[in-house]
Structure formats: structure tokens, C-alpha cells
Amino acid sequence: MILVKLGGSVITDKSQYHAVRLDVLRRLCEEMTGAEDIVVVHGAGSFGHIMAHEHALAGGHRDGSQIPAYAAVSRDVRELNLMVLDAMIEAGMSPVSLPPSAGITLKDGVLEDYDTGLLQSYLDMGMVPVIFGDVALDSVQGFAICSGDQAMERLAKELSPRRSIFVSDVDGIMDRDPAEQGAELIGAITPDDLDSMTFHARVKDVTGGIRRKVESMLAMCSPGMDCIIINGNVPGLLADAIAGKEVRGTRVKVD
Amino acid sequence: MILVKLGGSVITDKSQYHAVRLDVLRRLCEEMTGAEDIVVVHGAGSFGHIMAHEHALAGGHRDGSQIPAYAAVSRDVRELNLMVLDAMIEAGMSPVSLPPSAGITLKDGVLEDYDTGLLQSYLDMGMVPVIFGDVALDSVQGFAICSGDQAMERLAKELSPRRSIFVSDVDGIMDRDPAEQGAELIGAITPDDLDSMTFHARVKDVTGGIRRKVESMLAMCSPGMDCIIINGNVPGLLADAIAGKEVRGTRVKVD
Numbered sequence A, B: 001m002i003l004v005k006l007g008g009s010v011i012t013d014k015s016q017y018h019a020v021r022l023d024v025l026r027r028l029c030e031e032m033t034g035a036e037d038i039v040v041v042h043g044a045g046s047f048g049h050i051m052a053h054e055h056a057l058a059g060g061h062r063d064g065s066q067i068p069a070y071a072a073v074s075r076d077v078r079e080l081n082l083m084v085l086d087a088m089i090e091a092g093m094s095p096v097s098l099p100p101s102a103g104i105t106l107k108d109g110v111l112e113d114y115d116t117g118l119l120q121s122y123l124d125m126g127m128v129p130v131i132f133g134d135v136a137l138d139s140v141q142g143f144a145i146c147s148g149d150q151a152m153e154r155l156a157k158e159l160s161p162r163r164s165i166f167v168s169d170v171d172g173i174m175d176r177d178p179a180e181q182g183a184e185l186i187g188a189i190t191p192d193d194l195d196s197m198t199f200h201a202r203v204k205d206v207t208g209g210i211r212r213k214v215e216s217m218l219a220m221c222s223p224g225m226d227c228i229i230i231n232g233n234v235p236g237l238l239a240d241a242i243a244g245k246e247v248r249g250t251r252v253k254v255d
Helices: A022-032 A049-054 A066-090 A117-124 A148-159 A191-196 A209-220 A237-242 B022-032 B049-054 B066-090 B117-124 B148-159 B191-196 B209-220 B237-242
Strands: A002-006 A038-042 A095-097 A105-107 A128-132 A134-138 A142-146 A163-168 A226-231 A250-252 B002-006 B038-042 B095-097 B105-107 B128-132 B134-138 B142-146 B163-168 B226-231 B250-252
Touching (some): A038 A066, A049 A066, A066 A128, A066 A134, A066 B066, A117 A128, A117 A148, A117 B134, A134 B117, A148 A163, A163 A237, A191 A209, A209 A250, A226 A237, B038 B148, B066 B095, B066 B128, B066 B134, B117 B128, B117 B148, B148 B163, B163 B209, B209 B226, B226 B237
Parallel strands (some): B038 B128, B105 B134
Antiparallel strands (some): A134 A142
């Protein structure tokens, strides 16, 4: 089984509200066509983060004014999800959407139980389950954010994929802010590297930014599992990564 | 708690593929605004029935050609659902969508278990859970149709609403085909009336047509529960029915 995360930063323009990068999204879906036994997770990007941040939804339910915001965010991420479904169907895939707000409960912001029975049934039937960054209920704080990365982490544990691919808008994890001159790609990261690294948040991201992403990738890796972050703006990389070829990117490894 | 079913025949044009009746949908949402403790179920109408019928999805999984159809139908009903969410948000409601294909399993075409815990949590938080006619997994036949009426029936049993309102495109149940001259509204129906009645299917409806709807309404009624079918094309009827006023329609009663 292969897990693919289409990052919100690559399929949307995170600096603008409701801006999908349709050409990139369509190409990435075409690159996934033909892959068997695949689960797709996509970020919420500009469809979720901006409003979720404004109304502090990640911190839980504090007042009634957040309720319309919860409704709006869950609606907005469904709009993006519909575009992803469309791009997948156009590319010849058979997706089925499983929104976290309709099936997952968190505990203090952390995904605890995740019943993957339904998802597995869809996989067995030859379909492509699609999960996405969404708001979701929380047994302690009322509600929270279920990021695409959190869903990836849990799915990696539950489904033991042979390969997990994070499709981002950078070549991988860089040794400094990618906007800085001389930034270089780190080919591989282990848990020991994490503390010596610096991370930068250039845009609003209610899910914790790059550091959280690397931590999440490390948490989901297990020995022998192929876990890689690649640049979705480079045509062909995703198809190659799915096929198991060596590609430019950052491999995350645990011993 | 009040259960409202927005029939596929009133919010879409069932004779045309993908035709929403946006003006009616928006007005009906405005009529629901302000109602507390409300759950909305909507039909799939022309977004679900036509393709589900063509590929015999209701009969279960027979061959691989149905898989892209399952994906397409679940995608199409989500497009309609997004329009319903938009109309509800515009009217000032805070909806959250709970798609059957992402959370319910049927057994031989019949909805068996329905965990309403998530739905109840959303209600308690002041949101409006929205369920809709959808494809769904089936433990015996692979997949099946979970009609809006099936969802209504089960929700009525699980949630014991004080009122269940079916918003249709006719005044109620007529004593003959509504297209025939002299058709008269039946003010009330009991289980004993069912066998003496004739039913007509004027348009394709994979969920079983009017007879199934009446049976479903009878099955979900319990003594003292207000269960009524009204015409959604008549402005004000839904608002009055929600407020508990006497309205033109057919009341379904059990002793």
C-alpha cells in the first residue's frame, strides 16, 4: 500500500484565500493514475488555514462565534476536496472521500482512535480513499484541527504502507529557509538531526509548520518503510516516487 | 429535535442530470433559519439517481465497471451537498456534513448500525448535521444506496424527534397520480391504508419511489410523533411546519 500526501502548499496558494493550483493538482493526479492500492491525503491549504487561524479553531471550542467558523471551514475544505475528486476522476482514478469531521474524534488536539475499517473496505474494492485536513470533534476541547499530516501519521501506523510520499512545494527539507541564498537540500533526516535544525514559518499554518511536518514524518516512519518528501512542482517526481525509483527529495529514516 | 428531509424532487430537477433548483433550495434554507435542534437530510435527486440507476448500484457490486460509477455518484452527491451547505450558511445556519459513504455500512441494502454519536455531539454544539442520499458500503453485497429516506427512518428511531417533516414537490400523498385530473390530497395515512393505495413512479428513482417513501414514513412514526409530508414549492409551509402550525400536507400516523 502507498500513502500519498498532496500538501496544501502545492495544490493551493496558501497566501491567498481559496486559491487552488488546478494545473499542478491535475498533473499530480495524472502521475498517480494506474497506481494500485493507494490512499491519498490532501492538505487544506488556503481553504482551511486562514479562517481556522482567524477563529482559533485549533485551540478548541471557546465561544459561540466559532460555530459558524467551524461550519465555514468544514464547507471550504469540502470545496477543495471536490476539486481533488474531480481531478482524480478526470485522471481515471476512482476516489471516495472520507472527511475527518464526519468520522474522526480527537482528544486534546491529538488523533486517538481511527477506525480504518471503512477505508480498508474501499481499498479492497479497488477504490482510492481520500482523506483531507479538516476540522473535527475533540472529546476534551470540543473541536480541533485534524491536519492532513496527522491523518498521514495515523494511517501509516494503521495500514503499514510500504511507501509514504509527501508532495510539497519545495525539493525537500532544506538546511535553512528555502528563500535564503545557498539553501541546500538535506538528503536524509533521522530523529537525532531534529534538534539541530531550524525551521521557518513563512505563511500562516494552523497545523504547526515545517517542524511539525518533520516530527510527524519521523513519528510515522518505521524501519524499512520508505518515507520521502518531494517537490510536487517538478513534473514526474511523484510518478517516479510511486514507482519506487530514486528521486530528488528528503528521505526520513528511523533505525 | 426536528428532522427535516429536503426531497431530491424539490431541490433538484429529477428529470435532468445535475440540475439544482437553487431558488427553492435557498428559500427552504431561509425557512429553516432560527430553528434550534434541527437535523437536515437531503435527497440526491438528479445528482445521484440517474447514474446510480444506469450502473445498477442499488443491486450491489457485480463487476469492476461499477467502481468508477460509485466514485462518480459519491462525487456528484457531494457537489449537491456543497450547494445545500452554501444555501444553509447564506441563510445563517451552521451546517456540518456527514456523508453516508464515509460513515455508514448497510447489510443487503438495509441500513443496520448507525452510530449517531458524532451527529449528537454536533447537535449539542449548536450545529446542524446534514445527511444525504449517497452510495455506501454494504457488508453483504459490497455496496448499496443509502437513500435520504432510509437515513430519515433510522434517525427517527435513534433520535426520537418530536417532529419529522418531509419536504416534497407535491402537496402530500394524493389519492391517485398527481398528474391526473381530480387527484385529491389525503390528509392522513395509517398503516391500514397502504394496501388499498396505488402508487406511480413518474421519474427514475433508484430508491423505490412513492410507495417506499410512505412505507418509510410509516416505519419511522411512533405514537405522538408529528410526521408530515408537505409541498416545498409553496412558500412558508416549511417554516410553519417547523413552528408546529397546522399546514396543508399529509400526516402519517400510527396508533
